Amino acid sequence: MDITVIGTGYVGLVSGTCFAEMGHDVTCVDVDEEKVAQLSDGEIPIYEPDLDRYFERARAEDRLRFTTDLAEGIAGSKIVFFALPTPPGEDGSADLSYVLDAAGDVADLLVEADDPEHRIVVNKSTVPVGTGDRVEEAFADRGLDIGGEVDVVSNPEFLREGSAVDDFLKPDRVVIGTESDRAAETMKRLYEPFVRQGNPVLVVDRRSAEMIKYAANSLLATRISFMNEIANVCERVGANVDKVRLGISKDHRIGPHFLYAGIGFGGSCFPKDVQALARKGREKGYDFQILDAVLDVNDQQRRRLAEQVEDYFDGDLDGRRIAVWGLSFKPGTDDTREAPSHVIIDYLLERGADVVGYDPEAIETTKETFGDQIAYADGMYEAVEGAESLLICTEWHEFRRPDLGAVREHLENPLVLDGRNLYDPARMAEMGFEYHSIGRPSYAPETNQEAIEAAIVENGQP
Ligand SMILES: NC(=O)c1ccc[n+]([C@@H]2O[C@H](COP(=O)([O-])OP(=O)(O)OC[C@H]3O[C@@H](n4cnc5c(N)ncnc54)[C@H](O)[C@@H]3O)[C@@H](O)[C@H]2O)c1
Known part of the structure; x- marks a missing residue:
């Protein structure tokens, strides 16, 4: 499956690399040009045990690519993940501007591409309850058919830095938040190889x-x-x-x-x-x-x-x-x-x-x-x-x-x-x-x- 991960930090890079390890074609998008150049040259900008092994393999087999160009990043992709920052705002609430801006940009590009393929937009960033609704609005406001062309799913990430790769490859559980059966089925298929030991994929x-x-x-x-x-x-x-x-x-x-x-x-x-x-x-x-x-x-x-x-x-x-x-x-x-x-x-x-x-x-x-x-x-x-x-x-x-x-x-x-x-x-x-x-x-x-x-x-x- 073609997957896009937007945001190539601790969560995005580990997720992208691990999806590629399972055989998917992954494109990671980041606005940080230096980071993308480094990653494209095979250099990992963070320290995370075991990441280099999987990263090198995925790159050698051309299943993991990096770009700053969002249009190129999402072209042909079935699932688009957001692994974007949600830092605290001045009042302590989560700053959702990264996620909402990216949702708007992706929605604009989908409208421009006029491609009727069904896509799943997945939020992996940690966001307050109700953010999925706001992301969905960004797509609906631009006339995209929710449920037909786009489904917006929550898929919170539980990896721990320091053992992120291991946690991602063998999660205690996977949580998928959606009311769409079609999106739930695709997401379950995506995570099947990660839960072969019987850990649950919870659809809520x-x-x-x-x-x-x-x-x-x-x-x-x-x-x-x-x-x-x-x-x-x-x-x-x-x-x-x-x-x-x-x-x-x-x-x-x-x-x-x-x-x-x-x-x-x-x-x-x-x-x-x-x-x-x-x-x-x-x-x-x-x-x-x-x-x-x-x-x-x-x-x-x-x-x-x-x-x-x-x-x-x-x-x-x-x-x-x-x-x-x-x-x-x-x-x-x-x-x-x-x-x-x-x-x-x-x-x-x-x-x-x-x-x-x-x-x-x-x-x-x-x-x-x-x-x-x-x-x-x-x-x-x-x-x-x-x-x-x-x-x-x-x-x-x-x-x-x-x-x-x-x-x-x-x-x-x-x-x-x-x-x-x-x-x-x-x-x-x-x-x-x-x-x-x-x-x-x-x-x-x-x-x-x-x-x-x-x-x-x-x-x-x-
Ligand atoms: N770090 C963790 O252990 C962890 C674990 C679980 C969940 N989370 C959550 O996951 C989210 C991401 O966390 P992180 O630690 O990976 O963040 P991070 O700061 O390490 O990485 C975020 C990346 O997003 C990029 N970015 C910013 N705006 C962008 C845009 N418009 N388009 C493309 N890329 C953009 C940044 O350049 C950066 O590389 C946060 O919501 C966090 O709470 C983090």
Whole structure:
């Protein structure tokens, strides 16, 4: 089947590549000329595990093409996907201009082409309930026959950055929102190869499909903020959130996912989607109180390490060198949108600190935000050299078992604030670190040099 994907970001590029992997002919359209040139040259502008393998295969077999020309992109296409940005507007509601403008442009081109073939226009962007109706209007207003020439379908995307390809190829479920049997049948056929293990393709009405995406992201964000609050109370009552998590996760009504305490959620989805759902509720006269709390807790949690380091130095961060490990909003991606690390770096810079950042993949994307306001290290040990504190913001694998003896040696002052609970607090104290994590006890650091050296030999890798 000929497929067009409009918008070639994290969702569009992964979707297009995975559809091509299943044998479809895919044309990806983007307004970003540089990105299209790069992709056409075989270069992938984002980091996403395994994407290169499928991308190269699809290109080698000429099933994946890139263009900036929308008319060329949709010519002969049976299904046109929108994978366009829906960033938060000033009032927190989703900015739909990208999606609605593209819908208008596609509708104009279809009218111009005067081609009576039936097409399915599919919205993969995360959009508030009712957006499908507005997209449909764009086609109806131009005289196109809804149901005859065009069907507008909602097909929310649930992939996670960092495992996007795997998630797309093996989705837990596929949601298709349409009232058209014809569109539903075509969409089910399209997704059949992705659900061979029996995961469901749910066909629901379009509004429910749009709501499913917001409900899913809001519930996951709620779990994160809830566990962060549990962690904050654990610290005050002498409990350990990791043990609490294990205890509750074995309850099958709760399950193990999204229960890790940390320094809050980021990324291009959770913050904006929670905000947009709260805003939609308000617009309809409903005050979605839990979501406001989820966002407030998250804002507070994302500042936490920065406030802690500021307290430690009695409010004086001026000229202090602070190392930050982990800049992406989560491991496995170079995406730094809304990353807790960036909130922390902003805070530290405002107080005059000298920040040095390290990340295995997200240095370039961080440079887009901070440029030369911070220093960038080539490796994790280089980052801590001469620093007065280490802040851990993202749980990349390489941070899980570093040579802590070397970290201890390189740090000018052995303060480690771990936003991802990577190490054993008791062992860290034995090694002479002043170590604080989230929702777990802290121990007074060992001060006897011989004991520290012995602990480093024994626990170099805790
Ligand atoms: N990133 C995720 O993990 C994820 C997961 C599920 C859903 N979503 C949703 O999917 C949508 C896309 O997200 P993303 O992260 O892929 O965005 P992105 O910002 O990475 O990519 C969007 C792309 O659209 C292009 N674009 C903008 N206007 C265009 C136009 N008129 N025509 C063609 N291309 C245009 C941009 O140049 C960019 O390449 C959003 O609604 C998001 O909420 C994202």
